[in-house]
Amino acid sequence: MKSPAWRNRRTFLRLCRARDLLSDLRSSNVSIAEAAREASLSSFHFIRRFEAAFGETPHQFRTRERLTAAQRLLARGRSVTDVCLDVGFSSLGSFSTLFARRVGISPAEYQRSLRRSVYVPDWTPHPPTCLLLMGGPDAIAIFEKTVRRR
Amino acid sequence: MRIKLISIFVDDQEKALKFYTDVLGFRKEKDFPAGGARWITVVSPEGPGDLELVLEPNGHPAASAYQSALMKDGIPATAFESSAIHSEVQRLKDKGVVFTMEPTVAGPVTLAIFSDTCGNLIQMYQPKSAP
Numbered sequence: 117m118k119s120p121a122w123r124n125r126r127t128f129l130r131l132c133r134a135r136d137l138l139s140d141l142r143s144s145n146v147s148i149a150e151a152a153r154e155a156s157l158s159s160f161h162f163i164r165r166f167e168a169a170f171g172e173t174p175h176q177f178r179t180r181e182r183l184t185a186a187q188r189l190l191a192r193g194r195s196v197t198d199v200c201l202d203v204g205f206s207s208l209g210s211f212s213t214l215f216a217r218r219v220g221i222s223p224a225e226y227q228r229s230l231r232r233s234v235y236v237p238d239w240t241p242h243p244p245t246c247l248l249l250m251g252g253p254d255a256i257a258i259f260e261k262t263v264r265r266r
Numbered sequence: 267m268r269i270k271l272i273s274i275f276v277d278d279q280e281k282a283l284k285f286y287t288d289v290l291g292f293r294k295e296k297d298f299p300a301g302g303a304r305w306i307t308v309v310s311p312e313g314p315g316d317l318e319l320v321l322e323p324n325g326h327p328a329a330s331a332y333q334s335a336l337m338k339d340g341i342p343a344t345a346f347e348s349s350a351i352h353s354e355v356q357r358l359k360d361k362g363v364v365f366t367m368e369p370t371v372a373g374p375v376t377l378a379i380f381s382d383t384c385g386n387l388i389q390m391y392q393p394k395s396a397p
Contacts (some may be wrong), residue, residue: 128366128381132302169364171281173381180278185327187302219302247344 130155131169138174139181144204148174183218185210191230197224199216271307273320273344274277276384279304282321283290285383289361290346310346324385332383340366342379342389351376351392 117224134155137146152162152176166174182203189199202222205211214224270304270359283306286292292308295318299305302327307318326332336343351369355378359365367379367385377391 125366128364129338129340132334136334136338157285158314165364168362169381171285172278187325190325 127155127165128169130157130250131162131166134174135170138178138215141182141185141203144182179214180218183215186215186223187219187226190223190227193227196227199223269318271318271320272344274323274324274382274383274386275333276321276386277324277330277333277379278384279306279321279323282382282384283308286319286321289358289363294300295331312349321384337381337385337387340379340387343382343386345377345389345391348390348392349388354390355380 134151134234137143138151139153141255148163149159151161155162155165157165163173164175170177172180185203186199189202190196194202196212200211202210203211205214212222215226219226221229283294283297286308287294294306294309295309296305296307303323306321308321309318309395322329324333333343355365355369358380364381364382365378367377367378369378375393377389377392379387379389382388
């Protein structure tokens with residue numbers, strides 16, 4: 117597939133603005149058509165160009181952003197129902213299904229898994245990079261064992 | 267002491283792995299679970315073979331804010347060197363890659379900028395005396 121001629125960076129910037137709008141949880145009611153208007157494009161061209169620039173459709177992007185935000189809020193100890201509403205889902209069922217599809221476990225299980233460790237950071241935790249650099253998978257196993265022991 | 271790893275934040279590791287291997291043509295070097303994410307590195311088949319690019323998740327709020335700010339201001343997150351920038355750009359365009367800057371002569375280099383689909387702009391450059 118030939119990419120469109122993107123000689124003008126302004127189009128890309130407009131897409132970035134629309135992307136910001138879609139990722140802003142405070143504007144969770146914004147429709148794809150409204151985001152397309154932010155980019156000064158028709159919905160059809162907006163979806164095509166968004167996917168070419170960011171590797172996913174606006175809808176896929178927004179869903180992923182919401183689920184990432186949900187992981188952060190669950191890590192802070194917020195209830196599953198509150199998180200579901202906070203990140204813009206109206207149905208607990210579809211939220212749980214999408215969350216489990218992406219993370220591999222349900223929102224409640226995810227929250228329980230974080231509570232097992234003493235240190236619950238503000239974002240999805242992963243081992244310190246320095247450990248990974250030095251020791252690879254063995255270092256991670258030791259790190260996780262240490263965290264569980266605390 | 268030497269530089270062995272460089273990292274780039276990505277908004278989705280699976281999508282990034284696909285782009286950096288299938289589209290750019292890098293080779294997956296490491297891929298294993300790391301906490302809630304994965305430790306993924308790629309290397310360029312054109313070398314150097316032991317310099318790995320880490321596709322690092324942008325899970326920390328500061329990481330995604332950093333990425334977004336750079337991208338909106340048109341600042342590339344990193345740069346890759348090419349010895350044949352025009353044919354490389356055409357090859358990537360044929361794969362659907364979006365360029366925000368066509369190959370442009372800028373003093374001692376020719377450079378172009380594209381979106382890596384994972385929240386970054388990447389600069390590709392070719393020095394006048396290409397290796």
